[in-house]
Amino acid sequence: MDTTGIGIIDGATAQVEVALPAYAADDDDVDDDVVDDGRTELLEQDDAPTDEVIDTAASEPATIHTDDVTVIPAEDAAPPAPAADDADIEDAVIVPSVTGPQPATRRAAHHLDDVDAKHAVERLRHPRPADVSLQSRRLDDFEASRETPDLLTADRLLDPAHVVRPEPEGVWQHLLYVVSGHRLNLGDSKRARARKEMDRRIAAPLTGGAKFVPVLSRKGGVGKTTVTTLLGMALADAREDRVIAVDANPDRGTLAERVGSTSGKTVRDLVRMRGEVVGFNDLSAVVARDETRLDVLASDADPRVSEAFNDRDYHDVAAVAAHYYSVVLTDTGTGIVHSVMEATLELADQLVVVAGMSVDEARLASETLTWLETNGFAEQVRGAVVVLNTSRPGTPLVRAAELEAHFRSRVRTVVRVPYDPHIAAGSAISFRELRPETRLAAREVAAAVVEGLRALSAAA
Secondary structure: OEEEEEEEEOOEEEEEEEEOOOOOOOOOOOOOOOOOOOOOOOOOOOOOOOOOOOOOOOOOOOOOOOOOOOOOOOOOOOOOOOOOOOOOEEEEOOOOEOOOOOOOOHHHHHHHHHOOHHHOOEEEEOOOHHHOOOOOOOHHHOOOOOOOHHHOOHHHHOOHHHOOOOOOOOHHHHHHHHHOOOOOOOOOOHHHHHHHHHHHHHOOOOOOOOEEEEEEOOOOOOOHHHHHHHHHHHHHHHOOOOEEEEEOOOOOOOOHHHOOOOOOOEHHHHHHOHHHOOOHHHHHOOOEEOOOOEEEEEOOOOHHHHOOOOHHHHHHHHHHHHHHOOEEEEEOOOOOOOOOHHHHHHHOOOOEEEEEOOHHHHHHHHHHHHHHHHOOOHHHHHOOEEEEEOOOOOOOOOOHHHHHHHHHOOOOEEEEEOOOHHHHOOOOOOHHHOOHHHHHHHHHHHHHHHHHHHHHHHHO
């Protein structure tokens, strides 16, 4: 009987016409194949070398009443795949029309393997986003030749021939630059390069909390307040962080008068309002600021209350200042045994001792170092900076080289500040109006202080 139906051959579905004659059971070809209740089954025997045929329970021909016959090769038989979600699987089924003689056995059907691959069933799986595995990789897991973004530096990408260099500093260097139409740039002069290098030393970063630098002197009139002002201006002019100078002189201090501006507030006002300071704006109303961004906290001008400023008050002021400033300079009073000196030395990170250019002034400065060494500050003395301040015009009566040699044997750095008429006038100091050698000396003191603070932080 000829029956037309849909057959799945090697995973391909095809419309086939199959002639199914009735066969007699042959013991050589069939092994115990049984059909129950008149149902026709496809018999599989993968080991049989002969063709497998359809057997019936009776010797008479069987009549097949179904319209669809599915022929499944044994080699391709597999358990049914679990049902897939419609969102994951698309079935593209191609049902070709097969012509020509139809296979009568399973072996013949197996040879339909050679049918063009275009007749196969394509199952297209689209993974869900949840099925995608995301995995991070370290930079060193990539190929060795793969570059990271940090390699795209300006030095590598920019053409030096097209990079505009800043105008050179120096008389002849700048003149040649202008005359040549900005084509010849010889760079800065030697002095300008030295100044910029000094600025880099002063602007070096400081780690940790606020640094306290007291300026000491056992004798009045040697320029202690002047040195404090010059040091603060040099630091504030070159650094990006905040610098404050506190006038802690129990007597009438003049530090605020050296910066040319005043806020009308003093350390006594800050002590009273310390609990109300919640931001830098509150503190800005108490301090005065000069053109270099140096903030100055004045001392009390009333001699009747000046003695009330003591160690406890200094600690209160220092706690507020340390919260908003990186460097806190302290202009101490004359001598080293007054009411604020103990707290000042207790918080000190770097000492600056001022000596005058006379025999008695130099001797008192050296005795100050001795007193500090014998009272538990020997390590601070070894890292201290001594400033030889020339407060009078003309050639000093003492030999400056001998003074320097003496103090260099006891401290880390000695700097000489020359006489400057702008300072000697006693009025407000403008850092820009100082003589170049005076500004250079102030920068040297600032650089020495910063280097000492950095060395202290590195050793801690």
